[in-house]
Amino acid sequence: xxxxxxxxxxxxxxxxxxxxxxxxxxxxxxxxxxxxxxxxxxxxxxxxxxxxxxxxxxxxxxxxxxxxxxxxxxxxxxxxxxxxxxxxxxxxxxxxxxxxxxxxxxxxxxxxxxxxxxxxxxxxxxxxxxxxxxxxxxxxxxxxxxxxxxxxxxxxxxxxxxxxxxxxxxxxxxxxxxxxxxxxxxxxxxxxxxxxxxxxxxxxxxxxxxxxxxxxxxxxxxxxxxxxxxxxxxxxxxxxxxxxxxxxxxxxxxxxxxxxxxxxxxxxxxxxxxxxxxxxxxxxxxxxxxxxxxxxxxxxxxxxxxxxxxxxxxxxxxxxxxxxxxxxxxxxxxxxxxxxxxxxxxxxxxxxxxxxxxxxxxx
Amino acid sequence: xxxxxxxxxxxxxxxxxxxxxxxxxxxxxxxxxxxxxxxxxxxxxxxxxxxxxxxxxxxxxxxxxxxxxxxxxxxxxxxxxxxxxxxxxxxxxxxxxxxxxxxxxxxxxxxxxxxxxxxxxxxxxxxxxxxxxxxxxxxxxxxxxxxxxxxxxxxxxxxxxxxxxxxxxxxxxxxxxxxxxxxxxxxxxxxxxxxxxxxxxxxxxxxxxxxxxxxxxxxxxxxxxxxxxxxxxxxxxxxxxxxxxxxxxxxxxxxxxxxxx
Numbered sequence: 001x002x003x004x005x006x007x008x009x010x011x012x013x014x015x016x017x018x019x020x021x022x023x024x025x026x027x028x029x030x031x032x033x034x035x036x037x038x039x040x041x042x043x044x045x046x047x048x049x050x051x052x053x054x055x056x057x058x059x060x061x062x063x064x065x066x067x068x069x070x071x072x073x074x075x076x077x078x079x080x081x082x083x084x085x086x087x088x089x090x091x092x093x094x095x096x097x098x099x100x101x102x103x104x105x106x107x108x109x110x111x112x113x114x115x116x117x118x119x120x121x122x123x124x125x126x127x128x129x130x131x132x133x134x135x136x137x138x139x140x141x142x143x144x145x146x147x148x149x150x151x152x153x154x155x156x157x158x159x160x161x162x163x164x165x166x167x168x169x170x171x172x173x174x175x176x177x178x179x180x181x182x183x184x185x186x187x188x189x190x191x192x193x194x195x196x197x198x199x200x201x202x203x204x205x206x207x208x209x210x211x212x213x214x215x216x217x218x219x220x221x222x223x224x225x226x227x228x229x230x231x232x233x234x235x236x237x238x239x240x241x242x243x244x245x246x247x248x249x250x251x252x253x254x255x256x257x258x259x260x261x262x263x264x265x266x267x268x269x270x271x272x273x274x275x276x277x278x279x280x281x282x283x284x285x286x287x288x289x290x291x292x293x294x295x296x297x298x299x300x301x302x303x304x305x306x307x308x309x310x311x312x313x314x315x316x317x318x319x320x321x322x323x324x325x326x327x328x329x330x331x332x333x334x335x336x337x338x339x340x341x342x343x344x345x346x347x348x349x350x351x352x353x354x355x356x357x358x359x360x361x362x363x
Numbered sequence: 364x365x366x367x368x369x370x371x372x373x374x375x376x377x378x379x380x381x382x383x384x385x386x387x388x389x390x391x392x393x394x395x396x397x398x399x400x401x402x403x404x405x406x407x408x409x410x411x412x413x414x415x416x417x418x419x420x421x422x423x424x425x426x427x428x429x430x431x432x433x434x435x436x437x438x439x440x441x442x443x444x445x446x447x448x449x450x451x452x453x454x455x456x457x458x459x460x461x462x463x464x465x466x467x468x469x470x471x472x473x474x475x476x477x478x479x480x481x482x483x484x485x486x487x488x489x490x491x492x493x494x495x496x497x498x499x500x501x502x503x504x505x506x507x508x509x510x511x512x513x514x515x516x517x518x519x520x521x522x523x524x525x526x527x528x529x530x531x532x533x534x535x536x537x538x539x540x541x542x543x544x545x546x547x548x549x550x551x552x553x554x555x556x557x558x559x560x561x562x563x564x565x566x567x568x569x570x571x572x573x574x575x576x577x578x579x580x581x582x583x584x585x586x587x588x589x590x591x592x593x594x595x596x597x598x599x600x601x602x603x604x605x606x607x608x609x610x611x612x613x614x615x616x617x618x619x620x621x622x623x624x
Contacts, residue, residue, distance in 0.1 A: 020457075058526055078529040085530040091523040095545045104541075108532030156531060 007067050009034035015064030024050040026216040040196045041203040042213035048196045052162050057081050069159050084153030088165040090145045092137035098148050099133035105156035123151035143174045163195035200240050212236050234282050242287040244329040250279045258358040262326045269356030280361030289355040290331040292341050293348045303348040393597035401594045412598035425583035429563050436501035437559035444509035452517035470507040474567035482571040497572050501562040508561050509554035516550025
């Protein structure tokens with residue numbers, strides 16, 4: 001198969017970007033399927049925004065290539081890439097009205113006056129903002145500015161839509177509504193989209209697939225369910241959801257059940273990746289999959305002995321921070337089941353074996 | 364208590380305004396005073412000093428030279444300042460602060476030193492002293508003023524706006540013209556105006572670089588005052604003042620360009 005045929009809709013191949021010796025993106029490869037919504041998730045400084053800017057053409061890269069829709073765009077100027085971008089701060093032109101903002105990209109494409117007007121109206125209808133064309137960005141609320149920014153990016157009918165932290169500047173209530181709104185617009189237009197976020201809930205809720213980034217690399221790329229349920233890397237296990245990470249080494253294996261020795265305690269769990277005897281490994285148990293118990297349950301259930309250090313009421317649930325010989329852990333239990341447990345109590349933290357995931361550890 | 368402080372503040376404000384505008388008022392006062400020595404107590408209202416100005420075509424010639432040099436040098440300086448401020452604000456190369464300091468630096472060189480230096484260079488390079496060389500020298504010396512004001516326009520500029528324009532299909536040149544330029548225009552105009560004024564009123568640099576045919580207004584006034592001092596000079600100064608006030612009013616009210624406030 002030729003290279004062109006094997007290319008995905010958007011294809012980053014071994015891309016490296018350095019800023020004066022500091023590597024922002026390292027040997028990164030990424031394939032995006034046409035029509036999907038992909039999320040780049042990671043903590044600040046992980047290279048996700050740099051990756052977005054590379055795709056948009058704002059950054060020259062030191063190595064690698066970028067293909068979009070079977071075209072090598074590695075050296076193509078941003079204005080020739082046909083990529084719509086929604087900036088974190090929206091970057092609406094303050095000296096232009098909403099209509100002029102949205103029309104800008106169409107004028108650059110030398111559309112006629114009447115087709116520009118029709119396209120602007122269509123874009124405003126799409127984001128459900130009619131009748132504000134004559135206003136200036138400063139006269140709009142944050143949510144409206146966000147919609148105008150999306151309308152402006154989509155009006156040019158780009159090959160790809162990029163969104164940089166699209167919800168970070170909105171208040172909590174608006175955020176949920178806008179999250180659904182962005183998905184609706186993306187599906188309605190049928191556009192391939194990539195958005196960047198540091199918010200795991202945003203990523204889990206919006207993405208078809210998510211790429212988790214750390215230190216300029218993609219550490220896992222999969223569906224939100226898979227990434228959440230089956231984190232492939234200690235970084236993701238710690239970053240996605242709230243999980244207890246217990247570091248030890250592999251002492252036995254059968255099928256996909258692996259036993260890990262953690263400070264003299266043998267914990268069994270499931271593993272998707274091949275592991276070797278004696279290899280450092282981490283037992284990952286989500287905090288809300290653990291329960292507290294006063295007595296040691298039967299042998300079939302895994303347990304750690306510990307003492308409650310603190311108790312935090314979270315409304316529907318309580319979080320207990322416990323110390324154990326295997327290290328500190330957090331247990332989140334429904335409020336209705338946890339009222340009896342107090343700070344200073346000696347308890348057992350329990351979980352069922354299939355809730356424990358074993359992943360390769362850091363040596 | 365508050366009322367007393369407020370009253371004191373008002374008195375202070377009036378005092379500052381008198382201090383700032385007083386000299387200009389004195390000049391206007393002298394220009395319509397019939398007394399022949401200058402300055403002297405008011406005798407009688409007269410316009411004869413203005414009539415005397417009309418009889419001196421070399422002053423109009425000098426004013427024209429000043430205006431041409433001021434507008435040309437401020438224009439060139441503003442273009443350089445815009446491009447330099449854009450580059451300095453946008454890029455993050457190490458040493459950009461040093462470059463900015465070097466470009467603003469001439470602001471701190473005494474104008475008389477600058478004038479002498481340029482004269483020496485012009486002499487060494489065998490350049491003819493004409494309006495072109497004078498304009499070049501003025502451009503050099505007014506550019507830091509224009510740059511200083513233009514840089515402040517870029518200080519909080521969001522360069523994502525330029526990237527937004529690029530991603531929408533604008534080349535760098537079009538993004539500059541349609542998005543960057545309109546947003547820093549107020550600062551550019553303020554920089555241009557300050558540069559033009561600095562050039563128009565300049566004596567030390569011009570003094571070294573003008574010939575009798577290319578004399579600027581400050582040079583001519585200075586030369587005239589070396590031979591004698593009479594109220595006609597006050598009339599010349601007042602005329603310049605009136606033109607400046609009218610120009611400012613025109614910019615502010617008709618072109619809606621804010622220079623003051």
